[in-house]
Amino acid sequence: MKPTSFSYHRPGTLPEALALLSEYQGAARILAGGQSLMPLMAMRMARPERVIDINRIDDLKGIRDAGDTLTIGALTRYNDILRSPLIAAQMPLLAEAIGHVAHHAIRNRGTIGGSLALADPSAETPATCLALGARIVAQSTSREREIATDDFFDGLMSTALEEHEIxxxxxxxxxxxxxxxxxxxxxxxxxxxAQAGIILAPAHDGMPENRAVIFGIGPTPWRSAALEAAFGGEGFAAAPKAALKDELNVYFADDEAAAFKLPIVMTLAQRAFARLKP
Ligand SMILES: Cc1cc2nc3c(=O)[nH]c(=O)nc-3n(C[C@H](O)[C@H](O)[C@H](O)COP(=O)(O)OP(=O)(O)OC[C@H]3O[C@@H](n4cnc5c(N)ncnc54)[C@H](O)[C@@H]3O)c2cc1C
Structure with a gap:
């Protein structure tokens, strides 16, 4: 199939892009790497009247050492993250996760911002950003705000980003x-x-709590209280498996899905905690 007809805008600066988004609110979609938006449009699952291509906005690209944090521009491609010495040294978990995303050609175009904005519950990057205690920076014509990833993914492919924000x-x-x-x-x-995935990230000075994230099940990646309770002790062997089961059961509509996913999650959890051991 082909997309429905749309107007194409290619602003050169962020203020121009924000002005367009504000003017055509509700009718416009941002185009980043296009690896999800273009197939969705081709299948007519997305029918924006206007597409705002942000690929010329250099301010949105690159990885910056900002002291206690690394700031990654929304338009930074997966492969640029994989090749970054800064990420290799400071954030190997993110590099490892992105190594599982799709294939080389898709990683050449796909962006971290596109993946976070799309919020696919099976995607590796949103789940990893949640496990790393990341904060999302959203900009509109009137303000910039930060949103904790804990509050960002609010439903199936839905986020706290507002229509007029980039x-x-x-x-x-x-x-x-x-x-x-x-x-x-x-x-x-x-x-x-991923059909199911688990990420464990122990606490440190910049992230006061141990984080355990489950993804690929349910409408969003989520922090698992059952797995977080297993940090620091005997590992998963001592974890409340019943509590994990209860947590997972919230998302299973039928017994068949539960029968398929539960043993996978149990096995992944055991392996993940084994990897944490020195
Ligand atoms: C064959 C195939 C296999 C794939 N496999 C995987 C996989 O294994 N794991 C995985 O995680 N992903 C996978 N993907 C998806 C891929 O990672 C996408 O690139 C990614 O989800 C979206 O990033 P993008 O830059 O291409 O965004 P786009 O497709 O350009 O945009 C996606 C959505 O986000 C919005 N958006 C984009 N950027 C912004 C922004 N800065 N601000 C506000 N809204 C924005 C767009 O309007 C659109 O709604 C796969 C894709 C394909 C085609």
Missing amino acids: LVAVRIPKRPTALPHAFIEFARRKGDF
Whole structure:
């Protein structure tokens, strides 16, 4: 299929893009890497009257060391993150997660901002940003605001971003290099979206709480209270498995889905905690 007809805008600056978005609120969509928006438009699942291509806005690209945090511009491509020495040194968990995203050609175009704004519950980047205690920077014509990732993903492919806002960056607290982490997912083939995944990120000075995120199940990635209770002790062996089951059951509409996903999550959790051991 082909997309329905639309007007195409290619602003050169962020204020121009924001002005367009504000003028055509409700009728316009931002185009970043296009790896999700273009297929959605081609299948007519998205029918924007206006497309605002932000690829010429250089201010939205790049990774910056901002002291206690790394700031990653929304238009930074997956492959630029994978190649970044700063990410390799300070944020290996993010690099590991992005290594699981799709294939090289898609990682050449897809952006971190596009993935966060799309908020696919099976996507690796939103879940990892939640595990890293990241904050989303959203900009409108009138203000800039920061949203904690804990408050950002508010439903199936739905976020706290407002229609007139552009996601301009994500700020991630730097992690001590020696701190362990675990990223593990189950996908049918390498590069597929995860059917289930678990991320463990122990606390540090810039992130006061241990974080355990489950993704690929339910409408959003979520912090698992059951898994977070298992940090620091005997690991998953001592974790309240019943509590984890209860947590997962919230998302299963039928027994068949539960029968399929529950054992996967249990196994992933055991493996993830084993990876945290020194
Ligand atoms: C074959 C295939 C396999 C894939 N496999 C995976 C996978 O395994 N894991 C995975 O995580 N992803 C996967 N993806 C999706 C890919 O990661 C996308 O690139 C990503 O989800 C969207 O990023 P984008 O830059 O391409 O955004 P776009 O497609 O340009 O935009 C996506 C949505 O976000 C909005 N948007 C984009 N940028 C902004 C912004 N800065 N501010 C506000 N709104 C914005 C757009 O309006 C649109 O609604 C796959 C895609 C394909 C085609």
